Structure formats: C-alpha cells, structure tokens
Amino acid sequence: MHKGSCLCGAVEYEITGALGPIVFCHCSRCRKANGTAYAAVSPVADANFRFVKGEEMLRDYRNAAGVHRIFCGNCGSPIIGRRENAPETVRVRIGTLDTPVEAKVSAHIFVGSKADWDEIHDDAPQYEEWPS
Ligand SMILES: [Zn+2]
Numbered sequence: 001m002h003k004g005s006c007l008c009g010a011v012e013y014e015i016t017g018a019l020g021p022i023v024f025c026h027c028s029r030c031r032k033a034n035g036t037a038y039a040a041v042s043p044v045a046d047a048n049f050r051f052v053k054g055e056e057m058l059r060d061y062r063n064a065a066g067v068h069r070i071f072c073g074n075c076g077s078p079i080i081g082r083r084e085n086a087p088e089t090v091r092v093r094i095g096t097l098d099t100p101v102e103a104k105v106s107a108h109i110f111v112g113s114k115a116d117w118d119e120i121h122d123d124a125p126q127y128e129e130w131p132s
C-alpha cells in the first residue's frame with residue numbers, strides 16, 4: 001500500500017499493490033508540466049489507484065494526443081497522467097508519494113529531448129524516446 005498527497009494537502013490518494021517500474025521522462029511536455037528536468041513516473045493499474053480525498057479539487061489538462069495530466073487545482077501538484085489509448089493504467093507522479101519507495105529509477109526516456117542543463121548521473125538505461 002502506498003499513499004500520496006498534493007502540496008496543499010487537499011488531494012490524497014492510495015495505491016494497493018506494487019508500483020510499476022520507475023521511469024524518468026525528460027520530454028519537453030513533462031518538463032513544462034512539472035517545472036523540472038524530468039517527470040518521475042510509475043505506472044499503476046487503474047484498479048489499484050483511488051483518490052481518498054479532494055477528488056473535486058482536481059483539474060484535468062488534456063492535450064490533442066489524448067493525454068490527460070491531472071493535477072490539484074489549488075496548489076498545482078501533478079498527481080497522475082492518463083492516456084485515452086491505455087485507460088487501464090494511471091501514471092503516478094511519484095514525487096507526490098508520502099510512503100517509502102525502495103525501488104530506484106529503472107529507465108530514462110525521451111533523453112533525446114532533455115534539457116541542455118540536465119545531466120544524468122546513474123547507470124539506468126537511457127532511451128532517445130520510448131524504449132523499443
Ligand atoms: Zn493541492
């Protein structure tokens with residue numbers, strides 16, 4: 001069981017079962033959405049994810065490709081992403097977790113478009129875009 005929350009505390013969620021592999025996405029869209037060098041994301045089965053508080057506070061930004069970025073409408077914390085072509089999975093922004101995570105990053109994706117000032121200093125595999 002994992003628990004997480006947004007910066008202001010209005011939104012809380014729970015995950016039953018294990019997290020999926022942790023991926024750092026360096027693409028320009030994740031950088032914009034998070035204001036950071038990359039998004040730290042773990043895929044979780046939709047059936048194992050639920051909001052326990054503040055669901056009415058959430059905002060949903062959908063892009064033209066059918067990717068939804070769901071964030072707290074009060075403080076702006078990114079909480080999950082959803083893809084319309086993969087509705088069985090939510091992609092949790094694991095910086096919002098409040099419970100310990102033992103796993104480390106398993107892959108860097110979209111390294112081909114990472115920020116110039118972003119240097120990767122671990123041995124996890126790097127992919128230009130999606131892993132093949
Ligand atoms: Zn919030």
Ligand SMILES: [Zn+2]
Binds near residue numbers: 027028030031110
């Ligand atoms: Zn990305």
